Amino acid sequence: MQLEEVAKALKELGHPTRLFIFKHLVKAGEQGLPVGELQKQLGIPSSTLSHHISALVSVGLVTQKPGESNAHVRLSI
Template sequence: MKLEAVANALKELGHPTRLSIYKALVRSGENGLPVGELQKRLEIPNSTLSHHISALVSAGLLQQRREGRILYCVPQYEVLSQIVSFLVEECCAEQER
């Protein structure tokens, strides 16, 4: 993953509300959560939630899926894995042995 993409994802996760949304979705599993359920759990106004979800989608951290009238937010675990790998891939690389 490129530095710019990781920096953008971390920037979006740096906001407390977006981090709370992402954490709730990561906990939910691969099926994600309906937007309405996420709104109830986090007690976030719909317009505010929509704004934050949009930022997380644009950073590649979430995708949205529609099933009939229900819109789901689905965490992208592969992107999360790539970010974590980027951060630790050179851990202790310059440490003397």
Template sequence: MELEFAAKALKELGHPTRLAIFKRLVMAGYQGIPVGEVQEELGIPGSTLSHHISSLISAGLVKQHREGRVLFCMPQYNVLQDVINFLQAECCSAEAKEKIT
């Protein structure tokens, strides 16, 4: 994962409302959740929710699909895992390097 991609994902998750939305999507599972349910549960106005979801989509953290009149949001677990792996990739490597030298 590139630094810029990880930084964008972390930036979008760094906003309290977007983090709450993403946490709710993660709880919903792979099938996702209707946008209306997220709006109702979190009490976020529709236009505000749409703005935040768009930011999460642009970071690759969320995808949407429509079933009839219902718009679903699905978390992209693979992207979330990539961000986590990126953060852990060199865990303790400086410490290990110091022990070798």
């Protein structure tokens, strides 16, 4: 990552909800977590969670893989 990319990533991690998501994905390891599990842990609407995941995807910190019953989110770094 270039310095500007790192700055953008750190900016996105400055939000408590995004930091929570990132921290739990680090703990989950390579397999990541189902979106539904993150939503349950956070207690937020799916649209709000989607907004936060999209922000993390946009700076290359996480990837989202659709699943049959539930999408999974994992670290991409």
